[in-house]
Amino acid sequence: MGSPVIDDYLKRIYHHTEWQDSRITPSQLATELGLAPSSVTEMVRKLAAQGLVTHRPYGPVSLTPEGEKRAAAIIRRHRLIETWLVNEFGYAWDEVHDEAEILEHAISDRLLEGIDERLGRPRFDPHGDAIPDESGAVDRAPFVLLSEATAGHTGHVLRVSDRDPQLLRVVEAAGVSVGAEVVVHDPGALVVDGARVDLPPEAAAAVWLTA
Structure with missing residues (x-):
């Protein structure tokens, strides 16, 4: 088992590019982890020395193949456990x-x-995030973020971010669950089973649909 601190860094870097393409910067990483930028810069240097990330001064941070393999392994553990807790112990997806x-x-x-x-x-956890297989590979359909989907777009809910448990509860209460077929009315509203569902503004950046 690796260092939990290192694993947390690798997970954050992996998560950042999982559903969009721009790489994470050290300042963004510091914000994500709630740490001082100087502490993050020092750890990024250590991770680079271990061959887990690549980084240029003032530039973004990327996982090396070895870093991505290690990040995928810990994310596999996390998502399998989440799925297990929901399926076997009746946990809600926000818990x-x-x-x-x-x-x-x-x-x-x-x-x-x-x-x-x-x-x-399973290939996906309760939030719709792909569970890497033992080799680190994932199977994910083409996707679009709700905020970027055009009016009239029809698709299935692929993922709802687990970053904000309260938002998860609101989205679930509105009937917007992973796998549900929806039609985009606008970034703040979906049509589910023929009925319009208004979502809080922050949901537009937290719900992904099939493209």
Whole structure:
């Protein structure tokens, strides 16, 4: 098992480019982690020295193939645990993130394999995020962020960000669940089962649809 601190850095870098293309900067990474920029800069240097990231002074940070493999492995653990907690223990999808953050560093590879097998080797977690396979590969359909979808766009909900549990609850209460077929009315509203559903403004940057 790797260092939880290093794993957290690698996860944040991986997450940043998972659903969009721009790479993360050290200042963005500091904001994401809630740390001083100087601390993040020093850790990025250490990660680069270990061959886990590439970084130029004042430039963005990218994972190396080795860094991406390690990040995918810890994200696989996290998302399998989230799926396990929802399916086996009745957790709501807005409750699992913090629990999985603890458990991902505690369970053995043997138990993780057992969880994966019991769940039927799922490809996605409850929020719609792809679960990397053992090689780190993911299977994800082409997607569009709700804020960028045009009026009249029809698709299925691929993902709802788990960053804000309160927003998750509001979105779920509105009937917008992963897998639901929707029609975009505008970035703040969807049509679900023929009925218009108004969403809070922040949902436009937290809901992804099939392209």
